[in-house]
Amino acid sequence: MPAQKLDGKALAATMRGEIATQVQARAAAGKRAPGLAAVLVGEDPASQQYVKNKHKACQDVGFATAAHRLPATTSQAELLALVAQLNADPAVHGILVQLPLPKQIDGEAVIRAVAPAKDVDCFHPENVGLLAAGHPRFYPCTPHGVIQLLTRNGVSLAGKSVVVVGRSNIVGKPLALMLMQKPTAANPAAADATVTVAHTRTSDLAAVCRGADVLVAAAGVPEFLTADMVRPGAVVIDVGTNNVNGRWCGDVHPGVWDVAGWVSPVPGGVGPMTITMLLHNTLAAAQQIDG
Ligand SMILES: Nc1nc2c(c(=O)[nH]1)N[C@@H](CN(C=O)c1ccc(C(=O)N[C@@H](CCC(=O)O)C(=O)O)cc1)CN2
Ligand SMILES: [Mg+2]
Secondary structure, rough: OOOEEEEEHHHHHHHHHHHHHHHHHHHHOOOOOOEEEEEEEEEHHHHHHHHHHHHHHHHHHEEEEEEEEEEOOOOHHHHHHHHHHHHHHOOOOOOEEEEOOOOOHHHHHHHHOOHHHHHHOOOHHHHHHHHHHOOOOOOOOHHHHHHHHHHHOOOOOOOOEEEOOOOOOOOHHHHHHHHOOOOOOOOOOOOOOEEEEEOOOOOOOHHHHOOEEEEEEEOOOOOEOOHHHOOOOOEEEOOOOOEEEEEEEEEOOHHHOOOOEEEOOOOHHHHHHHHHHHHHHHHHHHHHOOO
C-alpha cells in the first residue's frame, strides 16, 4: 500500500485560519495589525515567487505587509540602511530578508543587522542562541513547520529515532536542536526525540537512514533519498524544494512512497508550512512588542 500523505497545504490552511481569528480578536481589542516587511534583493525567480507567496499569505490573514524589492546591484550599505529603517518602524513587527543574497552582500552582516525582536526568520545569532539554550524567542520557520506537520497528524516523536539528512543553518541544525530538546512551557515544540544528523560525508548513509523511525531529507539534492534507504513504514519528511526544468522536485525519490508509512509531498508539504510558521512568528512578534 502506498504511503499516506502528510498534507502541508491542508494543515497550512487550517493554521492560517487560526491566525486570522487571532488577528481579528486583536483588531477588536483596538490593537494594530501585525506588520511584516519582506526584503528581496535581485531577480531570482524562485525568491520572487516565495516573496509573492509570503505577501499574499500575510494579506489573507489580515496582516499589514510591504515587499521591498531592490535591484541585484544594491550595495551592502543600501541594504543595511533599509534594514535600519525597518527596525525603527513601529508598524513593522517582523522583518525578513529573502535568502540567498547577491554575492556583493555579506549575508551574515545583514542577518545580524535585523533587530532580534523583529527577526521572524529566527536567523539572528541571539535568537539561535536562545533556541539552543531551550528558551526560544521564535522558532525557525521550516523546522517548526516540520514539527507541526508531524505532531498535528498524530505522529509522536518522543523517544523516536529521527535522522535528519542535512546540516544547514536554516533547516538541519535548528531542526535537530528542536527535535532533541525536552518540551517545557517555554519550549513547547521541543520533541524529546533521539536525533542523528547525517550529511554528504556520512559513511554508509543508507544504513544510518534505515535506522530512522522518522527521516527528514534536507540535503538540497533532487531525489537523493531512495527507497532502499527507508525502513518499511517509516515517516519521511521532504524538505527539498528543487526546481528541475521548471518542475518542483523534492529530495525524496518517488519510489519511497511504496516503502514508507507517511510521506510529505513536494509541492504541498513542508513549503506551505514554512510560510505559515512565518505568519505565526509575525503574530508572536506583534504580541511581544505591542502586547
Ligand atoms: N529569509 C528566508 N529565506 C529563505 C527561506 C526562509 O525561510 N527565509 N527558506 C527558503 C525559501 N522559502 C522561504 O523563503 C520557501 C521555499 C519553498 C516554499 C514553498 O511553499 N514551496 C512550494 C513549491 C513552490 C510553489 O508552489 O511556489 C511547496 O513546497 O509546496 C516556501 C518557502 C530559502 N530562502
Ligand atoms: Mg513542500
